[in-house]
Amino acid sequence: DAMVIQNPRYQVTQFGKPVTLSCSQTLNHNVMYWYQQKSSQAPKLLFHYYDKDFNNEADTPDNFQSRRPNTSFCFLDIRSPGLGDAAMYLCATSFTGGRNEKLFFGSGTQLSVL
Amino acid sequence: DAKTTQPNSMESNEEEPVHLPCNHSTISGTDYIHWYRQLPSQGPEYVIHGLTSNVNNRMASLAIAEDRKSSTLILHRATLRDAAVYYCILRDDSGGYQKVTFGIGTKLQVIP
Numbered sequence: 001d002a003m004v005i006q007n008p009r010y011q012v013t014q015f016g017k018p019v020t021l022s023c024s025q026t027l028n029h030n031v032m033y034w035y036q037q038k039s040s041q042a043p044k045l046l047f048h049y050y051d052k053d054f055n056n057e058a059d060t061p062d063n064f065q066s067r068r069p070n071t072s073f074c075f076l077d078i079r080s081p082g083l084g085d086a087a088m089y090l091c092a093t094s095f096t097g098g099r100n101e102k103l104f105f106g107s108g109t110q111l112s113v114l
Numbered sequence: 115d116a117k118t119t120q121p122n123s124m125e126s127n128e129e130e131p132v133h134l135p136c137n138h139s140t141i142s143g144t145d146y147i148h149w150y151r152q153l154p155s156q157g158p159e160y161v162i163h164g165l166t167s168n169v170n171n172r173m174a175s176l177a178i179a180e181d182r183k184s185s186t187l188i189l190h191r192a193t194l195r196d197a198a199v200y201y202c203i204l205r206d207d208s209g210g211y212q213k214v215t216f217g218i219g220t221k222l223q224v225i226p
Binding site: 042 | 144145146148150155156157158159160163165201205206213214215216217218219
């Protein structure tokens with residue numbers, strides 16, 4: 001039973017064409033994270049929400065935005081994708097983000113930019 | 115954030131135990147040690163975590179040094195399905211909301 005669901009599994013977009021990736025969770029967790037993972041690299045945190053409180057990483061480009069309309073859903077918007085934005089995008093959740101808690105990850109969305 | 119150091123890659127024979135090391139010499143007293151693994155084309159999955167005492171679960175064991183400056187993830191009997199990248203992560207309260215930062219990890223190859 002999937003608990004963190006990412007759609008689509010694969011997404012192809014054109015250079016400069018806005019794209020939205022989605023994530024949903026059935027765990028009722030307070031914290032939702034978005035990571036970017038390029039080939040052979042470690043996942044890199046872009047931003048996260050604690051409830052409706054948005055927390056952006058300092059080095060996340062302005063091109064990346066996020067929305068969390070309710071507890072269950074979170075979206076990653078890339079306003080003008082460049083070739084360098086091709087990557088796996090991972091969504092994760094945690095109950096409160098406490099250091100004694102584990103993260104639950106989705107299977108990721110592989111984004112290609114043509 | 116306290117840093118971790120892991121070997122880039124390791125090999126193991128199938129059905130043999132695997133010991134994956136992690137150094138974290140700057141760990142603070144309240145940092146938890148977490149391990150995740152990432153199978154090819156999948157998101158990371160939680161393996162195990164601990165604070166001071168050794169921990170066991172159905173997936174693995176975590177051995178934590180007495181001074182907490184290092185730890186070892188132990189897979190008791192490696193299978194081909196254990197081939198993955200294993201990440202050792204310290205979780206603390208710095209940066210707010212306990213964000214989780216991944217290092218490079220150790221790529222484990224299991225040889226049949």
